Amino acid sequence: MTxxxxxxxxxxxxxxxxxxxxxxVAAEMGNDDGVVFSxxxxxxxxxxxxxxxxxxxxxHELDSVVISxxxxxxxxxxxxxxxxxxxxxxxxxxxxxxxEQCAWVHKxxxxxxxxxxxITRSAVRRARNNQPLTPxxxxxxxxxxxxxxxxxxxxxxxxxxxxxxxxTLVEKLPTVGGHMIQLSETFPTLDCSxxxxxxxxxxxxxxxxxxxMTSSEVQSISGFVGNFKVKVKTKAQYVDPxxxxxxxxxxxxxxxxxxNEYDMGLTDRRAISIPFAQxxxxxxxxxxxxxxxxxxxxxxxxxxxxxxxxxxxxxxPKVTDLExxxxxxxxxxxxxxxxxxxxxxxxxxEDVLDGIQFERMLAASGPxxxxxxxxxxxxEPKNIVFIQCSGSRDPEQYCAYCSKICxxxxxxxxxxxxxxxxxxxxxxxxxxxxxxxxxxxxxxxRSMERDGVIYLRGRVSKVYxxxxxxxxxxxxxxxxxNVEIDADMVVLAQAMVPSKGTAEIAKTLKIxxxxxxxxxxxxxxxxxxESVTSGIFLTGAAQGPKDIxxxxxxxxxxxxxxxxxLLKDELAHNPIVAQVRESHCTGCEMCVDACPFEAISLVNxxxxxxxxxxxxxxxxxxxxxxxxxxxxxxxxxxIFDMIGACMG
Amino acid sequence: MAEVxxxxxxxxxxxxxxxxxxxxxxxxWCSSAGCDLAGVSRLQYxxxxxxxxxxxxxxxxxxxxxxxxxxxxxxxxxxxxxPGDCHYLKGNYYARRRIYMVHQMLNFIxxxxxxxxxxxxSAAEGVKYAEVIADFVEDLKVLGPQRKLKAKC
Numbered sequence: 001m002t003x004x005x006x007x008x009x010x011x012x013x014x015x016x017x018x019x020x021x022x023x024x025v026a027a028e029m030g031n032d033d034g035v036v037f038s039x040x041x042x043x044x045x046x047x048x049x050x051x052x053x054x055x056x057x058x059x060h061e062l063d064s065v066v067i068s069x070x071x072x073x074x075x076x077x078x079x080x081x082x083x084x085x086x087x088x089x090x091x092x093x094x095x096x097x098x099x100e101q102c103a104w105v106h107k108x109x110x111x112x113x114x115x116x117x118x119i120t121r122s123a124v125r126r127a128r129n130n131q132p133l134t135p136x137x138x139x140x141x142x143x144x145x146x147x148x149x150x151x152x153x154x155x156x157x158x159x160x161x162x163x164x165x166x167x168t169l170v171e172k173l174p175t176v177g178g179h180m181i182q183l184s185e186t187f188p189t190l191d192c193s194x195x196x197x198x199x200x201x202x203x204x205x206x207x208x209x210x211x212x213m214t215s216s217e218v219q220s221i222s223g224f225v226g227n228f229k230v231k232v233k234t235k236a237q238y239v240d241p242x243x244x245x246x247x248x249x250x251x252x253x254x255x256x257x258x259x260n261e262y263d264m265g266l267t268d269r270r271a272i273s274i275p276f277a278q279x280x281x282x283x284x285x286x287x288x289x290x291x292x293x294x295x296x297x298x299x300x301x302x303x304x305x306x307x308x309x310x311x312x313x314x315x316x317p318k319v320t321d322l323e324x325x326x327x328x329x330x331x332x333x334x335x336x337x338x339x340x341x342x343x344x345x346x347x348x349x350e351d352v353l354d355g356i357q358f359e360r361m362l363a364a365s366g367p368x369x370x371x372x373x374x375x376x377x378x379x380e381p382k383n384i385v386f387i388q389c390s391g392s393r394d395p396e397q398y399c400a401y402c403s404k405i406c407x408x409x410x411x412x413x414x415x416x417x418x419x420x421x422x423x424x425x426x427x428x429x430x431x432x433x434x435x436x437x438x439x440x441x442x443x444x445x446r447s448m449e450r451d452g453v454i455y456l457r458g459r460v461s462k463v464y465x466x467x468x469x470x471x472x473x474x475x476x477x478x479x480x481x482n483v484e485i486d487a488d489m490v491v492l493a494q495a496m497v498p499s500k501g502t503a504e505i506a507k508t509l510k511i512x513x514x515x516x517x518x519x520x521x522x523x524x525x526x527x528x529x530e531s532v533t534s535g536i537f538l539t540g541a542a543q544g545p546k547d548i549x550x551x552x553x554x555x556x557x558x559x560x561x562x563x564x565x566l567l568k569d570e571l572a573h574n575p576i577v578a579q580v581r582e583s584h585c586t587g588c589e590m591c592v593d594a595c596p597f598e599a600i601s602l603v604n605x606x607x608x609x610x611x612x613x614x615x616x617x618x619x620x621x622x623x624x625x626x627x628x629x630x631x632x633x634x635x636x637x638x639i640f641d642m643i644g645a646c647m648g
Numbered sequence: 649m650a651e652v653x654x655x656x657x658x659x660x661x662x663x664x665x666x667x668x669x670x671x672x673x674x675x676x677w678c679s680s681a682g683c684d685l686a687g688v689s690r691l692q693y694x695x696x697x698x699x700x701x702x703x704x705x706x707x708x709x710x711x712x713x714x715x716x717x718x719x720x721x722x723x724x725x726x727x728x729x730x731p732g733d734c735h736y737l738k739g740n741y742y743a744r745r746r747i748y749m750v751h752q753m754l755n756f757i758x759x760x761x762x763x764x765x766x767x768x769x770s771a772a773e774g775v776k777y778a779e780v781i782a783d784f785v786e787d788l789k790v791l792g793p794q795r796k797l798k799a800k801c
Contacts, residue, residue, distance in 0.1 A: 071684045072701075100687030101680075101699050105778070111695040118698045510737060520733070524772070532735050576703075594706075596737040617736035618707025622746065627711070634703060640715050646671050646698035647719045 005124050006037040006062040008053055010044035010069035012099055019103040021113040025068060029120055034128055036060055045075050050082040057086030064088075064127040068096040068120045089132030091575070091633060096123035118646050125641035130633045135572035136611050140226040141325040142566050145170065147218055147505065150178020151548060152540025152555040153330035154200050159559035160328075161209035165566050168211045168322055169204060170218060170232055172501070175279035176201050178332055182262065184362035184370075186548055187412040188443035194365060198278045205280045214281060217501075219319065221327070221509055224613050225535030226571045230322040236315040238294065239272070241283035243310035246274060250284055250302035250311065258290045260367075264357040266375060267367040272302045272311075276365070286311070326535050326562040329519060330555065331505055333541035335494040336391040336398060344390060344492055345463040350376040351470060352463060352490045355409055362416050372420050374489055377468070381424065381488030384417055385472045386410045387460050388430045391495035399495045401516055404545040406493035407434045411444045413491060414453040426453045427485055429460050429474050437547070456483060463490055496545040510597075511536055518544045529558040537561050576632055577614035578621065580607045584628035591620035591629050600629075668722035668788035670697035672781070673712060675705045677735035678770045679727035685774030693778040694785040697725065704728070705766075706739025710750045713764060717797035723763045723788045727780065730768040740768075759796045762787055 007029040011017035022040045030038035037060040041049050044067055056062060065088065067079045072095035080090035098116040106112040142165060146157045149171030157169045169176070180186075181201075183193035204210055215235040223229045239250075254270035262275045271290035274283065292299040294313040303311045335354050345352040351374045353361070364370040374381055388406050391398035407430065414426040433455070435441045447453045458475040465471070469486040476483050498517045506513050511531035512520040519538045522530040529537050539558040540551045565571070578591075578600070587605040599613035600620060607620075607629055618631040627636050674680040680701045686693065702708060705728025716724045726747060728740040747766045755761045767780045 071687075073681070073684065097684070097699075097701075100684040102687075102695070104687035104690055105693055106695045107692060108695065115695045115698060122698070122700065512733065512735075512737060514733070515730075532737075594742055596734075596739060615736060617704040617739050618702065619704060619736065619739045619742050622707045622709045623742060624709075627709075631703060631707065634707070636709060636711065639700065639702075639712055642700050643671055643712065643716050643721075644719050646700065647669060647716075647721060 003034055003128075004060065004062050005035045005064045005066065005128055006053075006056050006060060007032075007035055007039070007120060007124060008044055008056075008065070008067045009038070009040040009120070010049070010067065011040060011042045012070060013042065016069070016099050016103040019106055019109055019112045020098055020116040021109060024113055025098075025116050025120060028117055029124065032121060032124060035124060037062060044069050045078055050078065053079065053082045054086040057083065057088050062086075062088065064092045064094075064124075064130060066094050066096055066120060066123045066127050068098045068116065068123070070099040071095075071097050071101070091133040092127060092130045094123045094127040094130065096120040114648070118648050122642040122645035125645045126633075126638045129635065129638045129641065133575035133632060136575050136577075138224075138226050138571040138573055138612055140566060140568055140571055141228075141323050142166070143168070143322075143324045144326045144328065144562050144566060145218075145228070145230055145322060145324040146328045146330060148178070148330035148332055148540070148542065149173075149176030149204075149212075149214070150330060150332045150540060151180040151197060151200075152332065152542070152551045153178070153328070154204050155552050155555035156328045156330060156539055156559040156562075157204060157210055158200065158207065159556050160563055161207045163559075163563045163567075164209065165563060166209050166211070168213060168232070168324070170216045171212070171214045172217050173275070174215050174285040175275045175281070176204060176212065176214065177280070179356065180548060181276070181278075182264070182356055182363075183359045184364070184366070185412065185416065187408045188437070188439040190412070192364075194278065194363070201278065201280045212281065213320070215285070218505065218508055225573070226325045226565065228324050228327060228535065230324060230327075232320045232322060234318050234320065236288065236317045238286035238288070238311060238313060238315045239284045240310045240312065241281040243308045244283040245308045245310070246282055246284065247307070249305045249307070253301040253305050255299065255301070256290050256292060258287065263360045263367045264354070266357055266360055325566045326537065327509065328537045328539055328558050328562055329505065329509065329511070329531070329542060330540040331502055331542040332499045333496045333545065334499045336497055340398060341390055341492060341494065343462055344387060344460065344490065345465070345470065346492060349463070349465055349470060350374070351381075351488065352492065354492050354494045355406070355413070358413055358491045362413070362420075370420075372417060379488070380421055382421070383425050383485060383487045384427070384489045384491065385460075385470075385485055385487040386414055386426065386428045386491045386493065388428060388493045389459075390492035392493075393431060399497065399516060401545070402434065403493070403496040404434070405496070405547045408437070408440055408443070408547065410491075410493050411435075411447045411453070415447040415451045418451040418453060427487075428453060428455050430455060430457060431459065437549070458483070496541060498542060502542060509533065509536055511538075518542065529554055529561055535565060573612055574616060575611075576616040576634065577611045578609045578616065578618070578629055578631050580609060581628045581630070582606045584626045586626060586628070588625075590623050590625070594619045594623040666789055666792060668696050668785055668793075669720060670723040670725060670781075670784065670788065671716040671721045672697040672699045672725040672727060673702050673705070673708050674699050675728040675735070675740075676701050676703055678729040678733070679767070679777065681771035682769040682773045682777040685771065686778045687774075689774045691774060691778040693781045696785045697781050704734070704736050704739035705743035706734070706736065706741075708743060708746070710746060710753075713750055714797065717759070717763075717794060718799050720794075720798050722791070722794040723765070723784055725765050725767065725780070725784060727767045727769050727777070730770055733770065757796070759794070760791050762791060763794055
């Protein structure tokens with residue numbers, strides 16, 4: 001226990017001093033047990049304020065310090081550094097939050113002062129039993145793993161690789177590209193999506209610092225920041241990409257026809273196929289679920305015709321072990337399921353499409369060669385209805401949140417439709433138009449004014465088939481009238497949801513998810529690309545709905561965070577970790593089970609903490625029935641002292 | 649309105665009003681940040697609850713709760729992240745189970761279970777934090793001082 005505490009009470013201008021009698025707090029604390037110095041100052045965080053702390057530590061030989069000021073989230077670092085500059089161990093400095101948690105929420109000065117005293121005294125009691133700590137040094141493996149090969153993962157991988165870091169890019173599907181490669185044009189400039197993405201895909205495949213692993217998934221991860229051990233499982237490669245000449249002989253003899261995922265089911269593909277011409281790696285793939293059994297006795301046609309001898313039915317899945325220092329998760333999004341939105345005929349009527357299907361139809365490389373036609377009869381639709389917020393902003397039934405990109409891509413769809421079918425009518429049902437972004441609002445305005453897209457403010461209640469038309473029943477809330485449209489085609493701006501498998505990858509990587517299932521960032525404002533697990537970063541639509549520019553920006557942000565981490569020679573881990581009192585430990589293993597980070601193991605019958613894995617949450621100490629395990633500087637005895645101080 | 653309130657305060661000159669003492673164990677990542685947000689938003693709530701920031705609601709030992717009652721608390725609050733949102737993945741589930749157990753025990757020994765509360769307050773829920781404290785203090789005022797577990801010295 002330290003004996004010479006110092007207390008510094010901040011006025012924060014009038015922020016604290018208006019409600020809390022700071023002079024009284026300083027004076028009373030000066031008389032407190034073990035406090036040898038106390039002071040108040042108008043702005044403790046200012047340079048003179050910090051200097052007064054440094055001077056007091058030296059002049060009065062203080063061995064612990066409490067600053068009564070704003071939230072520790074703001075200036076804890078400042079004051080710990082000042083304490084260090086005064087020659088004290090920084091971990092013997094504690095913050096008493098008397099601004100956010102006291103001065104700002106009360107009006108009665110007397111009561112607020114009393115509460116501020118309790119908070120300050122409680123911090124003093126804690127600080128005097130703090131032990132001096134030094135950050136734990138960790139080595140760093142200067143390699144990174146990127147999970148997901150869409151635009152987010154591609155951009156992150158390229159940024160890190162260009163900084164000289166070796167990157168392994170793992171993609172579940174047989175090619176990189178993600179959803180962006182399915183799009184026709186991108187708003188608001190109408191660049192061809194494939195044309196701007198495929199150079200990056202090529203770069204990824206050729207980059208000396210990038211190892212690309214397609215048809216692969218992360219199986220498990222262990223270790224900790226700077227030192228992760230990852231197992232990646234790659235599906236059996238029945239077609240050797242090195243040998244495949246992409247001659248197409250195999251798929252022309254394959255008798256199995258299945259829906260083409262890349263075209264969102266608008267076309268079919270064979271069991272052996274290449275996703276699209278620019279696929280990377282450029283190779284055919286054999287879909288083992290669709291193939292007649294990988295048995296030459298049953299079929300074997302593709303192997304017979306493959307002159308390159310690239311097909312091997314006996315290929316086996318393989319598991320690769322990787323060691324990396326950082327992980328970037330970019331697992332992307334899916335659109336709300338086909339089975340959902342039955343009221344709009346989704347999954348029931350062929351001519352009700354979702355946004356990505358419509359993109360495929362618009363794409364020059366798409367199934368219709370860029371011609372808009374009804375899947376049912378291949379006629380050009382003359383009346384087309386776009387329904388925004390299909391599943392978004394609907395907390396009762398589907399997603400409470402806004403999918404953010406639909407307003408813009410629907411405006412784009414309608415504009416492009418009008419370019420393709422100038423004599424057609426495009427109607428958009430919307431709730432609000434959200435077009436924040438550079439050039440976005442102008443784009444929406446152009447779609448209305450120049451391209452004559454008709455915007456109707458209101459929701460659609462129902463879509464049903466009447467003869468060969470789709471009857472759209474909606475309401476225009478601006479005129480207050482019901483609207484009925486005989487549409488030839490309906491396009492739903494389906495809500496964006498986390499991609500299938502997000503829950504599993506979050507569990508595998510031990511990172512959290514938010515209430516909507518997207519990956520959770522460590523802080524919504526200040527740490528938007530970090531997960532709660534240090535060394536694991538988030539980017540792209542896996543973290544929440546976002547458009548391409550935002551995704552690219554975030555991908556670079558995640559990469560720069562990872563680079564920051566990987567370029568260090570040694571990492572500093574917070575030393576506020578659990579410690580075991582071996583004399584009290586009975587080896588019951590309750591803490592071992594409770595630890596969320598698998599940081600505790602039994603060594604010689606006693607609990608042992610791996611300080612590097614420990615995040616200091618204290619779940620172990622709350623669980624231990626013999627108080628044998630404690631978190632340093634948040635020890636149970638300290639808390640008991642603090643409780644006493646709070647009672648006054 | 650201000651005069652009315654002031655007037656009421658004047659008539660209550662006799663020290664009749666019981667002011668419950670509350671200890672609030674707040675998770676650093678959510679409820680303490682929510683409490684900060686209440687401050688930033690300048691929401692007003694009763695000053696009866698003194699916060700103690702802990703790393704995770706899962707670190708709150710039943711002994712903390714008993715110790716608080718023993719030292720004279722009229723009410724104890726433990727506030728953590730919403731289920732599923734724990735910063736440490738699952739600490740709040742441990743807290744929830746433990747708190748249920750403590751509830752049962754307090755009930756068994758005859759302490760009003762209402763004196764002990766668990767709430768889920770996220771970093772974004774400043775308003776909720778202010779409400780939780782206001783409601784708790786109001787309920788404790790009805791219950792009066794806690795004597796059952798208070799040390800008799």
